[in-house]
Amino acid sequence: MSQLGKIADSVDRYNRFVAAEVARARSDRKFAAELRARWAALRASVTMTRSPTGTPLPRLALPDTDEPGAIAEYLFGQGFPGQFPYATAAYREMYLDHETGTGEEPMRLFAGLGLAEDTNARFKYLSRHQKSLRLSTAFDGPTLYGLDSDHAGVLGKVGEGGVAIDTVEDMGRLFAGFDLTRKDASVSMTMNAPAPVILAMFIAAAKRRFGAGCVPNLRGTIQADMLKEVQAQNEVIFPVDASLRFLCDMIEWCVPNMPRWYPVSISGYHIAEAGATPVQQAAFTLSNGFTYAGLLQARGADINAFGPRLSFFLDCSLDVEYLVLGRVCRRIWAIGLRDVFGAGPKAQILKLHTQTSGRSLIAAEFQNNLTRTAVELMLAYMNYTNSCHSNSADEPFTTPTEKYALLASHGQSILLEESGLFKHTMNLFGGAPGLLALERQVEQRILSVFREMDTLGGVIAAMEQRYQRSQIQESGHRIETQIYSGERPVIGLNKYVSDEPMPSVPLARTSPKKQRLQVERLRAFKRRHAKTAPAALQRLAHVARGGGNVFAELVDTVEVCSLGQITACLADVVGKFRPMV
Amino acid sequence: MAVALNPRRAAHPARAPRVPLRILTAVPICDGHDSAVTTINIELARHGIEVIYLGYHQSVSAIARAAVQEDVNVVGLSSYNGGHIIFFKEVADQLRHSGNGDIPVFGGGGGTITKADERIMRRQGTDRIFFAGTPLKDIMTIIQRDYARTAKPNAKFKGDRSLARAITLVEQNLSARRPPRVIPARRQGRGFVVGIAGPGGAGKSTLIDELTSRFLRQHPTGRIAILANDPSHPDTGGAILGDRVSAIYAQDDRVFFRSLATRGSLTGLSAATPAAIGILQQSGEFDLILVESVGVGQESDPFGSFGQSRRLTDAVLFVLAPHYGGLIQLQKIALLNGADLVALNKCDHPMARTAQAEIQARLNQNGRGQVLHSTTAARHFDPGVDALFAAIQALGSARGRTGGAR
Numbered sequence: 001m002s003q004l005g006k007i008a009d010s011v012d013r014y015n016r017f018v019a020a021e022v023a024r025a026r027s028d029r030k031f032a033a034e035l036r037a038r039w040a041a042l043r044a045s046v047t048m049t050r051s052p053t054g055t056p057l058p059r060l061a062l063p064d065t066d067e068p069g070a071i072a073e074y075l076f077g078q079g080f081p082g083q084f085p086y087a088t089a090a091y092r093e094m095y096l097d098h099e100t101g102t103g104e105e106p107m108r109l110f111a112g113l114g115l116a117e118d119t120n121a122r123f124k125y126l127s128r129h130q131k132s133l134r135l136s137t138a139f140d141g142p143t144l145y146g147l148d149s150d151h152a153g154v155l156g157k158v159g160e161g162g163v164a165i166d167t168v169e170d171m172g173r174l175f176a177g178f179d180l181t182r183k184d185a186s187v188s189m190t191m192n193a194p195a196p197v198i199l200a201m202f203i204a205a206a207k208r209r210f211g212a213g214c215v216p217n218l219r220g221t222i223q224a225d226m227l228k229e230v231q232a233q234n235e236v237i238f239p240v241d242a243s244l245r246f247l248c249d250m251i252e253w254c255v256p257n258m259p260r261w262y263p264v265s266i267s268g269y270h271i272a273e274a275g276a277t278p279v280q281q282a283a284f285t286l287s288n289g290f291t292y293a294g295l296l297q298a299r300g301a302d303i304n305a306f307g308p309r310l311s312f313f314l315d316c317s318l319d320v321e322y323l324v325l326g327r328v329c330r331r332i333w334a335i336g337l338r339d340v341f342g343a344g345p346k347a348q349i350l351k352l353h354t355q356t357s358g359r360s361l362i363a364a365e366f367q368n369n370l371t372r373t374a375v376e377l378m379l380a381y382m383n384y385t386n387s388c389h390s391n392s393a394d395e396p397f398t399t400p401t402e403k404y405a406l407l408a409s410h411g412q413s414i415l416l417e418e419s420g421l422f423k424h425t426m427n428l429f430g431g432a433p434g435l436l437a438l439e440r441q442v443e444q445r446i447l448s449v450f451r452e453m454d455t456l457g458g459v460i461a462a463m464e465q466r467y468q469r470s471q472i473q474e475s476g477h478r479i480e481t482q483i484y485s486g487e488r489p490v491i492g493l494n495k496y497v498s499d500e501p502m503p504s505v506p507l508a509r510t511s512p513k514k515q516r517l518q519v520e521r522l523r524a525f526k527r528r529h530a531k532t533a534p535a536a537l538q539r540l541a542h543v544a545r546g547g548g549n550v551f552a553e554l555v556d557t558v559e560v561c562s563l564g565q566i567t568a569c570l571a572d573v574v575g576k577f578r579p580m581v
Numbered sequence: 582m583a584v585a586l587n588p589r590r591a592a593h594p595a596r597a598p599r600v601p602l603r604i605l606t607a608v609p610i611c612d613g614h615d616s617a618v619t620t621i622n623i624e625l626a627r628h629g630i631e632v633i634y635l636g637y638h639q640s641v642s643a644i645a646r647a648a649v650q651e652d653v654n655v656v657g658l659s660s661y662n663g664g665h666i667i668f669f670k671e672v673a674d675q676l677r678h679s680g681n682g683d684i685p686v687f688g689g690g691g692g693t694i695t696k697a698d699e700r701i702m703r704r705q706g707t708d709r710i711f712f713a714g715t716p717l718k719d720i721m722t723i724i725q726r727d728y729a730r731t732a733k734p735n736a737k738f739k740g741d742r743s744l745a746r747a748i749t750l751v752e753q754n755l756s757a758r759r760p761p762r763v764i765p766a767r768r769q770g771r772g773f774v775v776g777i778a779g780p781g782g783a784g785k786s787t788l789i790d791e792l793t794s795r796f797l798r799q800h801p802t803g804r805i806a807i808l809a810n811d812p813s814h815p816d817t818g819g820a821i822l823g824d825r826v827s828a829i830y831a832q833d834d835r836v837f838f839r840s841l842a843t844r845g846s847l848t849g850l851s852a853a854t855p856a857a858i859g860i861l862q863q864s865g866e867f868d869l870i871l872v873e874s875v876g877v878g879q880e881s882d883p884f885g886s887f888g889q890s891r892r893l894t895d896a897v898l899f900v901l902a903p904h905y906g907g908l909i910q911l912q913k914i915a916l917l918n919g920a921d922l923v924a925l926n927k928c929d930h931p932m933a934r935t936a937q938a939e940i941q942a943r944l945n946q947n948g949r950g951q952v953l954h955s956t957t958a959a960r961h962f963d964p965g966v967d968a969l970f971a972a973i974q975a976l977g978s979a980r981g982r983t984g985g986a987r
Contacts, residue, residue, distance in 0.1 A: 140611075141611025141612060141662050141663070141664070142611050144611065145610070145611045145638060147610075147611065152640060152641065152642065153610050153640045153641035153668065153671055154610055154611055154664075155664075155667055156663070156664030156666060156667025156668050157609075157610070157611045157612075157662070157663060157664035157668070158664075160663030160664045161662045161663050233613055234613025234614075234615060234637050234638070235613050235638075239961055274616065275616065363691075363692040363713060364714075396691075397692040397693060397695070398693075399663075464959075473619070476616060477620075480620075507695070509663070574961070575961030575962065576829050577829075578787065578790070578827050578829050578959070579636050579826050579827060579829075580827075581823050581826045581827055
């Protein structure tokens, strides 16, 4: 049963409520007086700061008005930063305290290459200037598909495009030397179908290093968004119902045991990269989020317990809608969770990670990619994203090399620390006429996608009818056609093309020697645990068959079993995913 | 890039209709990037080519097995997340080592495969790499020019390739009605042949795959063959033969899976089907042979269920989904009279209850004791599919064929 229709209705109802409050503010003197008093108090709470050239500035910019209707429009329609409906921002102050060092950096750079120790070295290189610890992990193909590095035919993929993780010991090497129990440490893992196994390895490795008591202190995010995998990214191992069950098992375990962990990152990134328009990205991502909330509620979980642990991940490309996409998503999520799911304030806040668009980067005259990423970064920060990754210019042909990864990181520092754009005043742009016009259009178009999916029976039913896939593919095809015809200019590709030959650029590749080393390590692990692994797998299969919480068991299984052994064991119980055609 | 056409073909434009090229396309293991290959598939089919699409995340052995069983002219791989040097080499090696080195391998991977990679890959057995920016038109011209060659008719092959080759020869030369006797039967038992028909979208392919999984589980040494018919495009002669994508249990050496394009035949089956069945039966390899028709209409009878002469298969399974459109429509479906087994698939649909009642009543009119099987093939381990598989085996035993019940 779908709630998408109800959610769309609740947003429309809320918009009517805002309009009514604006009218009341203009007609009801008592209400107008209340609003003015509240507004005056809010404005009084804003402290002043000074730019380096001496210009005095408020730390928070608010509409310069005293008119009760405009005040109501702002407070109810947009929301004071950190207040419902959160269009302005999730929190009252963001990005401001770089110079004083009290805030946490939003920059979060995704890295992963070679073996665990190679990625560990890249983490150290990237984090050497960061005050807080931000480790974001990319995994290689075999790990993403739940296969061991010694699986037939995967050797060439070991350590390519991400780090190879087969066992709890690899996980230990990956984060060696980092204090993961620090209050300002945060780890993120781009891992989906095998996410429960990988998170279990992370927990087991942390327990080995910091003791069993460390688990509640571990902070971070694991992507684990299986709906978008089926809709766009194609990294699916188990049938949909089993995939969702394993995910919900993990979330339910994490909520009480890892209160600082985000066990799912509901992701539009891959949907957009596969070709979706910004509106489709937002509509499919939000509706996937509402579906997870519904599934967990149906299992008896409390929305106010798990709601604050859901997080989101959006793509930011160059289309104009990206000016407002984060703002609109926060607003729809907050209204839907409050009015349809009955969630309290903490669960209403959409926590957003943004990544600049990989699809927008091209190989031809690839240094232009630096500019593309810079513009996208600016759009992402204008949406007050909670964290952000900037792509490296060399990504169209290689896993980022050190040089371009550093330039990508410096791009964020230039925007946030060198430029004055986000440093002194919060909310420089909110409420601008262009943004408001876009917000209304984008919101309505998202709601109409919700209603279309509602008539199909909701997200999962629509997915089984290949609705999302067909929409994404159609949009992707349209982009390609527009590029081909020149309607969509891509500098260096279909406009202002120079005849310069492609410069030779260094590639980050994993050597066959390292790939063989990974296989040797894995085989040694399997030999050492040959006696204990079968019983551990039997226990896991028993829990999976009996309907118990698989994640609780996995935390033990990973002590003696590899990723591939566990995947095979679970596939025996629940079957394999059959791709849709 | 200008590409010269084959001068010989250009000189004889009015030759007899060309035999369509057959290409296997796939994305390597641990890679889910299927948007490029999907575009290429459509373009290939538009150019009159039969594309057997295997899907993304495909292993070396799955690709080699499919190339052999489908007896393709060439294999095309679309690789986007690295590891291509080793992967392409392993595919070429596996084909060569199994005596099928005549099947070339080409590939593409946008910006991820460099010129330096290409030099290594060509040395290691890859025929060609298409780089980013090569116009689709040029890719098509090169494929049609360079990969039209096939093995000579008298070339000797072993194992599944010899079966596959024999079927190709029948497809190419349909005037030869008698199946070539190429395979000496290794053991007794010609295998129980079941024809599977039903409207497009009823879930025939998924159901066949689920039946395959039950066969493999219950017969640890037996072999099963599947002939999957898909329509050729009437204008271009091309086809996208996509049944392998959802056939996840066909990735096993005990399964022989062959996709057949109808090539102008309007019966719901390729004209080569009778001979292909004969070839599979003669080989003595298979306990069970499943023949899937293309999606068929109300009047269709692809397996000759009503014919006075010999029926094409030992039994016919008719599959339909709850959306058949009402009682009158149901009355018109001829195969509901002719089928030995009837399955209502997609029984998780809300319409299923009504459909069950209406179809059972329709079958009762026939007075043949036909039982309606209710299945949900998309659900793994569906008990309805278990019952259907048991019924197929029972029918096989009753007709004196193994049907896998050895």
